[in-house]
Each structure stands twice: as structure tokens, then as C-alpha cells.
Amino acid sequence: MTYLVAHFGRVAALLGQHVVLVAVSLAIALAIALPLGALAARRPRAGTIILGLAGVLYTIPSLALLALLVTVLGLGPATAVVALVVYAQMVLIRGVVAGLRGVDPALVDAARGLGLTARQTLLWVEFPAALPIVLGGVRVAAVTLVALATVAAWINAGGLGVLLFEGILTQNDDKIIAGALAAAALAIVADLALRAGERAIRR
């Protein structure tokens, strides 16, 4: 714990980078997963392809994906964000599809019968009704990304992974512990916060 106490400012700064990395990735990932999930929920054929593709991407080892992306995009946080966005798709799209498929058909029937357009039905009725399940997907994705983002330090993207890699190279266990504790705490806080959000919405 001595490193954490002695270099609290540095750990906090790296934690901040980590949070930004995860938050930005999650926001972009969600902006992609919502329309893709809506499409997948509506068109079973497209759904099979989209979910299959997201599943394949998810199985690529994180180091391998980062290495591949570096050859195209170079080192730095932007490359890490791309990798995290790719990894989040699988969990997020599944959440969106499950959420939308679980919407009470009577709700959609009423909405259409009252004269809402398909777009209004989706935005006003289906997405809000699907939100608790979608948010469940966001929570799992957030926790996964907090863990994955530690690897991003390996391609100069910053974050708490910096402490882990430095600690390994210099055989400084204290540094490793500080990084691991901060990352774990972040994952737990993200999980609890999003759980509270889910509960608030369900009520």
C-alpha cells in the first residue's frame, strides 16, 4: 500500500485516464450497438449476422486485437478506444436485442394503432420499455471494459495498466498492487452505480 499512499496523485491521474478511456469507449459503443441491436431485433436474418460477427470479434484475444490495430492506427488512446468499442459490441447488442424482444407486444400494437410512426414507436415506447435490460448489458460491458482497458497501457493509451506494466518490468509488487486495487475498485463502483440505475428505472 505504500506506493498508493506515497504516489496518490499519480494513481489518481491514471485512474482518471482509465475512467475517460472506458467512458468514451462505452458511449461510442452504445451509439453503435443501439441501432444495430434494433435492426437485429427486428430482422432475424440480419440479427443472426450481426450477433455472429460481434461474437467472432469478441473471441479475438485482446492483445492480438490491439497488436493488429496498432499496425493500422498506430500507438495511443484512440487505438485502445477502437478495441474497447469492438469488445463491447457483443454484450451491448445482445442486451438491446433481448430488451427489445422482451417488450410487451400489446404495447407495440397500441402504439402502432394510435398512429405512432415506426421511429416514434421505437424511441418513445420500445427503447424505454427495454431500458432495464439494455442497462444490464451496459453494466456488464462497463465492468468488462474496466478490466480490458488495463491492457491498453501496453500500446501507450495510459490508464491504470501503466502501473501494472511498470510494476512487472521493475519488479515492484507494491506498484502492481496499487494498480490492481484501483482497477478493481473502479469496476466495483461502476457495477454498483449501474445496478442502482437499473433499480431506479425498474421502479
Next chain:
Amino acid sequence: MKAPDHAPGARVEFRAVSVRYGEAGAAVTDVDLTIAAGTFAVLLGPSGCGKSTLLRTINRLVEPTSGTVLIDGVDVRERELTSLRRGIGYAIQAVGLFPHFSVARNVAVVPGLLGWERARVDARVDELLALMRLEPSRYRDRLPRELSGGEAQRVGVARALAAEPRVLLMDEPFAAVDAIVRASLQDEIARVHSELGTTIVFVTHDVDEALRLADRVVVMNAGRVVQEAAPAELLAAPADDFVRSLVGVDAETRQLTLERPLIER
């Protein structure tokens, strides 16, 4: 329960309407039917007889395979889809209130889509809640999950009536509530019909409900209309064995209850 002379209801006509669902066969076969303006028409028949499908061709939730549906002489296919639907009230058994909208916002959905001014929408919401005997100040801000089944259906009917539709479609609207609540909802819709003169097309499998509410009962079986008649006529002269067995052995008792006006029952 005759509609007033100034009936704002529309005439609904089916001309040789058939609906076929791929392999599943025919849901509706060759229906010719005219529902006069302001009529309370009840489509009655067992489940799977095609009554809901026929109802849903009016607001084009189902498109006929062949034939034409007209509202006041205009083919519904000539109308823009959303504008057609916004001009037709729609209430269903499952109610389908939007769970994250307050009662007032649910009722205000269609007026909002039609771009009514805020003050007019607010006034209309209160008017409709009062019409459905829901005290506006108590119910306006509630969420659907805070309502009983009967209250939710009252809100559903208020929502369907919000934009002053000339036709109101009701698909087994009272089937999911208990008998006492159902009876009071039936009284309510009968009163609303006589006050507003809206054309109502109402689907049910409940013979008593049909006889109680209808100006005209349209009996359906296996996708076809087998008889279209006033309730008394239906009891006195069933067109065939199917109608006779449907109105059943209680026909004479039903005849008696029909002779008393609805409000006193």
C-alpha cells in the same frame, strides 16, 4: 341507445374483404358489411373466427388480401397510414398504456402527434378523464402501474377518444377485468357512445356483452359474417344453427333483459 342526429361518427364499409395468412389459410373470407354512421356495432364470435382481423383492417394493422375497406366512402388505402390511424380510436384488451408516461401523457399521445396546442391538450385530458369518471386531479399524474385493471382500461378508452375520432375500434377491451368492473365499463362506454355519437366497432366473444351494448350485432364464424342484426332480431330469428347455439338456450331470458333500458340495469 340511438345516436344523436348530429352524430359525428363515420360510416364504415367492407366490400368483399378477404384476409389470408400464407399457409395458415383464410382468416376473413369475402365480408360485405356496412356499419352506418354513429352505430355501435359488435363483432361477435368464437376465438379464431376472424373478428379481430376484420377490425384491424379498418386501421390497417392488417391489410386485406383482397377487397376494400372504406370510411365515409374513402378507401383507407388512399389515406396516409399514420394520419388514418390518428383519426381512429383504438382500445385493446391489454390496454397497452405506455408504462413510463403518466396517465395525462398517455391520454395526450394522439393530440400531441396531431400538434394540438398545450392548453387545448390539457383541457381535453381533463375532459376525457372526467368523461371516464376518473377525477382528473387524482389521476392525471399517476403512472399506469398505480392503476387497477378497470382504471387502466378507462384511461385506455380515454386515450382512444382523445383526438375526437369519428370511429372507435375496441378489441375485447373489457375481457381482462372482473364481472363487476366489466359491467360498469360497459355502462360507461354505452353512455359515451350515446353522448358522442362516435361509430364504435367492438369485438367480443361474450354474447351478453354483445347484446347489451350493440345497436347491430355482427356474428362471425370461420372468417365469414353469418348474421348481421339488431340484438332483439338476433334472438328472435337466428339465421342458422350456429347463431342459435351461440345465443343459446338463454335466448328467452336474454330477450327479457333486453326490454329494459341499459342504464337501469
